[in-house]
Amino acid sequence: MREGPDIARIASLVGDPARANMLNALMGGTALTASELALEAGVSLPTASSHLSKLTEGGLLTLASQGRHRYYGLAGPQVAGMIEAITGVAEAVGPKRVRPGPRDGAMRVARVCYDHLAGEQAVAMLDRLVDKNILVRNDNEIRLGPSAASHFAAIGIDFYTKPRRPVCRACLDWSVRRSHLAGTLGAAILDKILLEKWARREKDSRAVIFSPPGKQAFERIFLS
Amino acid sequence: MREGPDIARIASLVGDPARANMLNALMGGTALTASELALEAGVSLPTASSHLSKLTEGGLLTLASQGRHRYYGLAGPQVAGMIEAITGVAEAVGPKRVRPGPRDGAMRVARVCYDHLAGEQAVAMLDRLVDKNILVRNDNEIRLGPSAASHFAAIGIDFYTKPRRPVCRACLDWSVRRSHLAGTLGAAILDKILLEKWARREKDSRAVIFSPPGKQAFERIFLS
């Protein structure tokens, strides 16, 4: 019964299914609002709110108020690392590793991360956009390059429709260890991909499956 | 409400104070009996027994029956790593330690982490081994460098005895915010330190106390 840092307190915060789902959702690196997290966790808004104050109080989340929106995000890389560690154990200990399965593979290639594209394809896309100087990246901050407006207008992508959110944002990818593009631009690109039916969303999953011609079109526009 | 590995289940196992105390006690690396763990956790024997079956059922502990004694131990280094990660967060967000206390100081300098050395000394050692190119580190992956085999053979450390586990692993240190060396090599080095009596283990604690000549020897070999 010796005393150390209160590990039980932290672990029990993660130990509730609703809170665990929220934390999982936040592992993408983008801060989310209370309603989004309520949906993610499958609980009502009051319940979510209660969980969120506990997580914030407990030091696992940070809160950024922007107008009437309150964005919750992981408190830092250390917290993310802890969740990864727990996930690792859960995976090792949990029900036998079913074969990687087509879904898992597809998830690595491309999936939805809140409202934008994540996975290998998304990481490659951001790389290419930065290479071509359409976007300018400075560590985790991404800005539009000089040719961005005309470039995206030309391919029919409009990202000025939701002025509240940042246009660009770096979002750490879970499968690859690199960043992909979030923000309204990221969201607009995902919209475009789905609208043009280059890809469809796997039902009840985050996986995004490209059709062969869709993949060609996507790669021609974003990876060439 | 998407599905992944059941992180809430694992975290809630750690999230009970009694169980957390037990796991903490087992971080020393030695397996303990149910009664010892009951004492450690400050609960009655029946209660401890119930907790222990949950932990074992949940895959966090392994059970070795020897006669009428039943020895419980951590299920593996991955579990130990997870607990260290949680401890790190708890330490970071927890209330400021009122009084560091002598034992805490010793714990920061050097302590046992499951089966290998942790603390400032261990972090410095890994840094030095990487500097000298004896180990090659790539993010969280650590491999043996070209001169590793001859180097460790020369100082009498044999790490090929447990082929099942990885030889090297990075393990995040909660006191410092950096990694130290785990894996069979890490375990072999700790063995060496205790065998040569460079240091002794504090009774009922994870702290490792170096004797003055032992510290010299250790620093000459690993930190020079």
Place this chain on the structure above:
DNA sequence: AGGATGCTTCGATGAGGACCGAACTATGCG
């Protein structure tokens, strides 16, 4: 201003689970 949206607080309910004493099983010792 007035209405809409995003979120939190309050109050009541209900379920899960931590806890212990007592009884039970298993192993070891003479």
Place this chain on the structure above:
DNA sequence: CGCATAGTTCGGTCCTCATCGAAGCATCCT
């Protein structure tokens, strides 16, 4: 065998906490 020690199972009590509806703030839009 009988007794002691180590552990588990059982039954019952109690308390925490997750949950939701309704009401209350706060901010934004028109």
